[in-house]
Amino acid sequence: MAKNKMSTGKIVGIVLGCLALLFVFSGGCFFLGLISGGLNYSSGSRQGNIYEINIEGIISASQQSGVLSGGATTPRQVIAQLDTAEKSPNIKAVLLRVNSPGGSPAASQEIYSELKKFGKPVVVSVSDTCASGAYYISCAADKIIANPASSVGSIGVIMQVPNLEGLYDKLGIEYTTIKQGKYKDIGSSSREMTPEEKGLLEEQTKKIYDQFIADVADSREMSTGKVKELATGWIYLGSEAVGLGLIDDIGTYKDAINLAAELGGISGEPVVVSGQKFSFYDLLMQYYLGGVLKQLNMPIGFDQINLLETKNVVR
DSSP: OHHHHHHHHHHHHHHHHHHHHHHHHHHHHHHHHHHHOOEEOOOOGGGOSEEEEEEEEEEOSOGGGGTTTTOEEOHHHHHHHHHHHHHOTTOOEEEEEEEEEEEOHHHHHHHHHHHHHOOSOEEEEEEEEEETHHHHHHTTSSEEEEOTTOEEEOOOEEOOOOOOHHHHHHHTOOOOOOOSSTTTTTTOTTSOOOHHHHHHHHHHHHHHHHHHHHHHHHHTTOOHHHHHHHOSSOEEEHHHHHHHTSSSEEOOHHHHHHHHHHHTTOOSSOOEEEOOEEOHHHHHHHHHHHHHHHHTTOOOOHHHHHHHOOSOEEO
């Protein structure tokens, strides 16, 4: 009997030791990622004339916001790559390869603003999805190319605030809120939102919605009224979006490259280089956490992030 207990203790010790090693390894990768600034897989802007920038996953100010969804794009990443492309005399145009459901309004607006100031031609190539904040960003480009089955648009704003009061009651959980400032606990999950609070948040989302519509109308040379008709949050197929003026043409990734080369005045076969960066932490989390969620049959999606974060989200 004692022998069996000893064996069980050894097994538990081994398991705990492995978990400790994994924790140390994960932490090491995180700090190495911060120190190194990421692994740069670029072949170098000196060897090409079209600079590709990927807009993938959730658009957020923080890279860690995309852990559950498989990745994130931050203004810091994109702006750094735009600076590289701007300063390189060999780069004649930028290709934005977009596959994103959108993200935070501020992060999307920041990238949009930098693209509007960029001094070289920019062409967007839509992969699967160019929705909401991703479409907001894409509107700053000179041309948008998508596949017939690509998902484009979703012009709108959403804010979701969970109310877990009923669940807390069943579990016997009580919250004591001490605050200075009338609206300091607005969006609390422990109580129902008041009509006044809901009205304030609706007013905020309306302002962001109007900004979204105004920038789309300006960039796509459409009337505000026309954009408002399309700004229902609905996602259009690429084959529909081209007729509505949301994109410029139907085409493949290769077609977008050729268009970027044409706009950039590139003669001969264009050479595409990428400045995409991946940190040790990104690679680790996507490999381990992605595998765990897959084993648990948990969906990895944008809506899942929305339920965890009570923030304005352009979608």
